[in-house]
Amino acid sequence: MTASFGVAVLLAVLPASFANIVPRQDSGSLASCPGYRASDVEVTASGLTASLSLAGEACNAYGTDLEELILTVEYQSDQRLHVKIQDPANQIYQVPASVFDRPPNGESDSSGHDLEFKYEEDPFSFSVVRRESGEVLFDTSAAPIVFEDQFLRLRTSLPENPSLYGLGEHSDSFMLNTTNYTRTLWNRDAYRIPKGTNLYGSHPVYYDHRGDNGTHAVFLLNSNGMDVKIDNADGQYLEYNTVGGILDLYFVSGPTPVEAAQQYSEIVGKTVMMPYWGFGFHQCRYGMRDVYEVAEVVANYSQAEIPLETMWTDIDYMYLRWVFTLDPERFPLELMRDMIDTLHRNDQHYIVMVDPAVAHAPGQNYLAFDQGIDSFMKESNGSLFKGVVWPGVTVFPDWFDPSTQVYWDDQFTTFFNAETGVDIDALWIDMCEPSNFADYGEDPEVEAASRGFPPKPPAIRLGSPRPIPGFSESFQPQCRAVINFNVNATTFFGENILILGSAITLGNDNIVNAAPLGANNYPIWSASIDMPANGTFTYQYLRAQPDGTFIYESTNRTITTGGCDSVGSTQDSITTSSPPQSKFKRYNRPAAHNTALHKRQDSGNAIGLPDRDLINPAYTINNDIGSLSNRTMDTDLIHSGGWAEYDTHNLYGAMMSEASRLAMLNRRPNLRPMVITRSTFAGTGRQVGHWLGDNGAEWDYYLTSITQLLDFTALYQMAYTGSDVCGFSGQTNDNTCARWASLGAFSPFYRNHREVNYPPHEFYRSPLVAESARAAIATRYRLLDYIYTALHVQSTSGTPLIQPMFFAYPSDPACNALQHQYFYGPGLLVAPVTEENSTTASFYLPDDVFYDFYSHEVVRGEGATVTVPDVPFTSIPLYYKGGSIVALRARSANTTTALRRENFQLVIAPGLDGKAAGALYLDDGESLEQEAVSEIEFAYDGEGRLSVSGTFGFEAGVVIEDVVVLGRGAGPASLVPVRVELTGPAEVEV
Numbered sequence: 006m007t008a009s010f011g012v013a014v015l016l017a018v019l020p021a022s023f024a025n026i027v028p029r030q031d032s033g034s035l036a037s038c039p040g041y042r043a044s045d046v047e048v049t050a051s052g053l054t055a056s057l058s059l060a061g062e063a064c065n066a067y068g069t070d071l072e073e074l075i076l077t078v079e080y081q082s083d084q085r086l087h088v089k090i091q092d093p094a095n096q097i098y099q100v101p102a103s104v105f106d107r108p109p110n111g112e113s114d115s116s117g118h119d120l121e122f123k124y125e126e127d128p129f130s131f132s133v134v135r136r137e138s139g140e141v142l143f144d145t146s147a148a149p150i151v152f153e154d155q156f157l158r159l160r161t162s163l164p165e166n167p168s169l170y171g172l173g174e175h176s177d178s179f180m181l182n183t184t185n186y187t188r189t190l191w192n193r194d195a196y197r198i199p200k201g202t203n204l205y206g207s208h209p210v211y212y213d214h215r216g217d218n219g220t221h222a223v224f225l226l227n228s229n230g231m232d233v234k235i236d237n238a239d240g241q242y243l244e245y246n247t248v249g250g251i252l253d254l255y256f257v258s259g260p261t262p263v264e265a266a267q268q269y270s271e272i273v274g275k276t277v278m279m280p281y282w283g284f285g286f287h288q289c290r291y292g293m294r295d296v297y298e299v300a301e302v303v304a305n306y307s308q309a310e311i312p313l314e315t316m317w318t319d320i321d322y323m324y325l326r327w328v329f330t331l332d333p334e335r336f337p338l339e340l341m342r343d344m345i346d347t348l349h350r351n352d353q354h355y356i357v358m359v360d361p362a363v364a365h366a367p368g369q370n371y372l373a374f375d376q377g378i379d380s381f382m383k384e385s386n387g388s389l390f391k392g393v394v395w396p397g398v399t400v401f402p403d404w405f406d407p408s409t410q411v412y413w414d415d416q417f418t419t420f421f422n423a424e425t426g427v428d429i430d431a432l433w434i435d436m437c438e439p440s441n442f443a444d445y446g447e448d449p450e451v452e453a454a455s456r457g458f459p460p461k462p463p464a465i466r467l468g469s470p471r472p473i474p475g476f477s478e479s480f481q482p483q484c485r486a487v488i489n490f491n492v493n494a495t496t497f498f499g500e501n502i503l504i505l506g507s508a509i510t511l512g513n514d515n516i517v518n519a520a521p522l523g524a525n526n527y528p529i530w531s532a533s534i535d536m537p538a539n540g541t542f543t544y545q546y547l548r549a550q551p552d553g554t555f556i557y558e559s560t561n562r563t564i565t566t567g568g569c570d571s572v573g574s575t576q577d578s579i580t581t582s583s584p585p586q587s588k589f590k591r592y593n594r595p596a597a598h599n600t601a602l603h604k605r606q607d608s609g610n611a612i613g614l615p616d617r618d619l620i621n622p623a624y625t626i627n628n629d630i631g632s633l634s635n636r637t638m639d640t641d642l643i644h645s646g647g648w649a650e651y652d653t654h655n656l657y658g659a660m661m662s663e664a665s666r667l668a669m670l671n672r673r674p675n676l677r678p679m680v681i682t683r684s685t686f687a688g689t690g691r692q693v694g695h696w697l698g699d700n701g702a703e704w705d706y707y708l709t710s711i712t713q714l715l716d717f718t719a720l721y722q723m724a725y726t727g728s729d730v731c732g733f734s735g736q737t738n739d740n741t742c743a744r745w746a747s748l749g750a751f752s753p754f755y756r757n758h759r760e761v762n763y764p765p766h767e768f769y770r771s772p773l774v775a776e777s778a779r780a781a782i783a784t785r786y787r788l789l790d791y792i793y794t795a796l797h798v799q800s801t802s803g804t805p806l807i808q809p810m811f812f813a814y815p816s817d818p819a820c821n822a823l824q825h826q827y828f829y830g831p832g833l834l835v836a837p838v839t840e841e842n843s844t845t846a847s848f849y850l851p852d853d854v855f856y857d858f859y860s861h862e863v864v865r866g867e868g869a870t871v872t873v874p875d876v877p878f879t880s881i882p883l884y885y886k887g888g889s890i891v892a893l894r895a896r897s898a899n900t901t902t903a904l905r906r907e908n909f910q911l912v913i914a915p916g917l918d919g920k921a922a923g924a925l926y927l928d929d930g931e932s933l934e935q936e937a938v939s940e941i942e943f944a945y946d947g948e949g950r951l952s953v954s955g956t957f958g959f960e961a962g963v964v965i966e967d968v969v970v971l972g973r974g975a976g977p978a979s980l981v982p983v984r985v986e987l988t989g990p991a992e993v994e995v
């Protein structure tokens with residue numbers, strides 16, 4: 006969640022600002038770059054090494070050319086080739102092994118490699134060729150290699166009109182544009198995920214799909230800022246332009262898309278297993294005023310009979326947005342524990358957000374600050390580096406520092422203590438790009454004040470305004486009177502009105518808890534505030550200035566409240582005026598500038614070359630917010646161990662993910678941690694899941710949620726992914742939200758989330774949306790073990806649980822660009838409506854047999870687009886893929902715990918050859934180490950015989966109660982009652 010701030014409408018979103026950077030791109034000198042010449046080529050058992058020397062006069066286009074390089078080529082397996090070009094002194098920064106474990110080199114020495122490395126010595130270039138066919142996959146002869154201290158360029162030529170995918174995180178089309186297209190990788194807080202820009206994570210891998218000629222993937226292990234340019238200006242090419250690091254390339258041969266994904270998983274690690282309950286439905290909203298409101302949402306779901314598995318809370322629960330604290334008035338510990346106990350008793354779960362930025366609050370007994378001093382990022386003079394995040398001025402943990410994991414573990418042990426604290430079941434981490442609202446060079450104190458951070462929390466309430474069924478007595482209405490305070494006050498942009506008084510809800514005369522008023526009817530500022538009944542109280546209005554000061558009224562007002570549930574109001578006029586100089590000043594935002602030299606690095610440890618310009622490299626990547634250091638930490642900061650933020654920026658979210666996973670494990674060593682992060686790097690999926698960030702609520706974002714889902718699950722090995730269903734920010738409507746409620750049910754991670762300042766959109770608020778959600782959740786839950794099995798398969802083999810169309814039909818070129826239909830697990834096609842306000846679904850069916858999920862009707866695909874009219878807003882077209890066997894729970898349930906007590910139904914969808922196969926994985930759903938699991942295989946021979954085989958270690962306590970054989974018509978022939986125990990092999994006539 007990000008940048009929508011302001012207590013009142015007048016303090017609305019500040020315009021983006023751009024540091025004033027003069028690009029120094031200079032293609033003139035790039036054209037004169039001489040490239041390299043290879044010598045001393047030594048062929049090894051499973052690869053080769055060579056020396057590369059600059060082949061002419063240095064061009065020094067964006068730095069200093071390296072005179073000498075070394076090339077290492079390793080055939081790491083028959084499917085994987087590693088090509089590494091680096092400095093002989095091993096000084097240049099490389100992604101640290103502590104963050105990214107290298108895959109083992111299997112030293113494949115057979116001559117059966119799928120890929121072949123070929124090279125030219127002078128000028129040096131190399132190509133990667135598919136051995137069997139001679140197909141050239143990668144060819145750097147397209148342009149000389151440029152290898153400078155702060156700039157690398159490597160270009161490969163490609164065939165015309167290539168089908169390329171990946172290079173995220175982005176919100177562009179799934180199949181990448183191939184002309185005049187730049188993908189920039191530099192992690193940033195990207196509110197509303199604009200197309201064509203760099204977003205939260207970096208995944209420098211692309212898949213190149215060539216139909217029957219095979220699919221391969223290319224991964225550049227490099228965490229520096231980069232532009233990857235794809236163009237056909239001078240022949241089709243793809244070109245890496247990075248501001249540092251080395252050329253560390255992995256090629257995997259496929260040849261099918263699924264195999265390429267599996268082979269990529271061997272490099273970056275397998276996606277992590279999540280708890281079974283993680284596939285339940287999740288609800289969140291930013292802008293919850295207190296614990297009563299959170300409980301009320303839970304109760305409303307229950308009233309609406311929409312299964313809610315997990316309730317979430319955004320930063321609202323914190324005291325002044327300080328991480329690892331509770332707001333004692335609005336989210337007091339006893340009530341939080343009471344609410345969480347209620348959730349747990351009902352087999353529901355609870356999750357809160359944690360940000361990396363810690364409020365800079367020295368001397369205030371703030372443990373998360375006091376205990377972290379050793380672990381926070383420091384400036385070169387040893388002082389704390391400060392930025393601006395939600396609480397105002399903040400500091401940032403340095404995940405490279407060995408003390409930080411201990412610090413982080415300690416915060417989790419205390420704050421999230423199951424006996425005495427907030428007993429969360431899983432974790433949400435945000436703002437970990439890291440996000441900083443200040444641009445480079447801005448003064449954090451000034452910037453925090455100008456934003457009014459932290460804003461005043463909403464007025465305290467004296468209990469819930471309404472009964473909350475299912476919750477304890479503390480959540481039921483208490484005796485209180487309500488006063489609607491209204492005051493006429495003209496203000497300037499950035500100025501706010503507060504009320505302070507002698508009632509607890511007016512702050513007890515303590516300015517810290519003064520209640521803010523809203524300006525929805527400007528110039529009338531108002532708020533409805535709970536007051537103790539039958540009392541007389543003094544109060545006054547204050548003008549809150551953007552610099553953090555207050556102008557107090559001299560008038561002393563009093564008000565007398567009525568009895569329980571009485572309502573009164575005031576019609577006041579303010580007696581103070583705004584200061585004359587009160588133009589809301591925009592502070593000067595200094596342009597990025599060169600800074601002093603940094604401490605020298607040791608040689609030979611791949612930590613980074615000394616004496617670089619870590620703020621303004623000569624090559625300017627296309628960072629959407631200008632300077633590399635804008636809205637994040639300064640890139641000249643040096644982490645513990647000597648790593649420069651300039652090099653490691655893109656790893657911050659990945660490192661926080663790992664530290665947070667470990668802290669969750671430390672707290673509950675036997676349970677699978679479930680952590681959802683915003684910022685990622687290649688390989689982050691082996692530890693955590695990802696939500697797709699702060700999207701919009703408009704129709705286009707519904708479509709984007711699909712392309713991004715395909716990217717993360719199928720290409721980047723982050724299986725547990727999903728968007729903010731119905732959209733985080735912006736306006737939506739019932740039709741869109743109803744469609745999205747259905748669509749989101751076919752993402753591994755399924756959560757409705759909304760930002761403050763827009764109308765809430767919990768599913769129960771609209772009958773249409775509620776109906777869609779009920780139906781979709783029921784289907785999703787029945788399919789839960791099926792998708793959980795697919796997650797298990799991905800976590801062990803790398804076979805993606807979500808597959809784009811071309812993964813399933815690689816030979817059908819019509820599938821290459823399809824981006825709004827996909828396979829959910831191996832056997833179910835999701836074909837959503839893709840036109841706003843339309844009830845017609847149009848999608849492509851390859852030459853294969855499918856079966857309507859709902860009617861069981863046979864649908865013969867003919868390699869053509871089909872149109873389905875009359876798709877209600879409460880439904881989503883789904884089809885079984887011929888050849889699949891899907892194990893569904895016979896009935897849905899209200900929670901995933903109850904679901905596990907339901908029997909199974911097996912649906913057999915015979916393929917064109919009449920046969921079908923499927924799998925079912927069963928375990929206890931939550932243990933890190935499973936004592937006993939079942940891995941069951943189903944096979945149908947097309948002649949009425951179903952065989953059940955595999956391993957049967959887990960006692961599920963349920964049976965398969967019937968089998969549906971599709972294609973036999975709707976009569977009794979299709980539904981065969983059986984009783985198949987899941988305890989051993991079986992043969993069944995169906």
Ligand SMILES: *[C@@H]1O[C@H](CO)[C@@H](O)[C@H](O)[C@H]1NC(C)=O
Pocket residue numbers: 185
């Ligand atoms: C390439 O894209 C840029 C930015 O999107 C645009 O300004 C420019 O006109 C495009 N050039 C061509 C040749 O299409």
Ligand SMILES: *[C@@H]1O[C@H](CO)[C@@H](O)[C@H](O)[C@H]1NC(C)=O
Pocket residue numbers: 177182185186187200201
């Ligand atoms: C990709 O190409 C399409 C069609 O040419 C264009 O509309 C779109 O803006 C391009 N996207 C980006 C991010 O360049």
